[in-house]
Amino acid sequence: MSTSIQQSSDASIVSQICDTYKLTIAEFNTLRERSSAAKATAYCPYSQFRVGATLLAGDGSYIDGANVENASYPVGTCAERVAFGKAVTEGKKGFRAVAVATDISPPASPCGMCRQFIREFCDLSTPIIMFDKDQAFVVLRLEQVCTLLVPVYLPSTDSYTWLAHEAYNARSHHESRLSG
Numbered sequence: 001m002s003t004s005i006q007q008s009s010d011a012s013i014v015s016q017i018c019d020t021y022k023l024t025i026a027e028f029n030t031l032r033e034r035s036s037a038a039k040a041t042a043y044c045p046y047s048q049f050r051v052g053a054t055l056l057a058g059d060g061s062y063i064d065g066a067n068v069e070n071a072s073y074p075v076g077t078c079a080e081r082v083a084f085g086k087a088v089t090e091g092k093k094g095f096r097a098v099a100v101a102t103d104i105s106p107p108a109s110p111c112g113m114c115r116q117f118i119r120e121f122c123d124l125s126t127p128i129i130m131f132d133k134d135q136a137f138v139v140l141r142l143e144q145v146c147t148l149l150v151p152v153y154l155p156s157t158d159s160y161t162w163l164a165h166e167a168y169n170a171r172s173h174h175e176s177r178l179s180g
């Protein structure tokens with residue numbers, strides 16, 4: 001795992017990274033530009049910490065998000081989850097890359113909740129490209145990002161069964177309240 005910061009202006013590095021992660025240089029540059037631009041759409045009056053995220057979906061489209069905070073801090077949502085929420089509800093899938101941009105250096109990695117959220121929709125080999133304030137970057141595969149925090153719950157038949165069971169219980173509870 002290389003956590004060293006790479007320069008976006010270094011064409012040979014970018015070309016090498018794109019080969020490794022099966023991206024075109026145009027896709028990489030679009031992820032860099034869009035995630036950095038998305039920071040401007042953040043609603044972060046409390047932390048003043050802007051985060052932009054851009055997803056590259058399997059159909060070649062890009063979906064942007066930014067953090068949306070709330071006066072009750074935990075109610076706020078990170079840029080990554082805003083972007084995935086938009087993407088998933090628009091029917092996007094087969095995500096090929098996730099870019100996250102912040103105003104700090106070294107760049108920030110997705111938080112624990114976002115790692116869990118991303119894992120729901122992405123293969124472990126998906127590149128997570130983290131851009132700093134100058135668009136220099138660190139890139140890791142999702143599996144490497146996830147090992148920074150354990151456990152990460154993975155989709156499985158068991159968890160779907162469990163979730164279906166919980167949803168059934170919640171609905172039954174709701175319906176019994178309505179009829180009662």
Ligand SMILES: [Zn+2]
Pocket residue numbers: 078079080110111112113114115
């Ligand atoms: Zn997060």
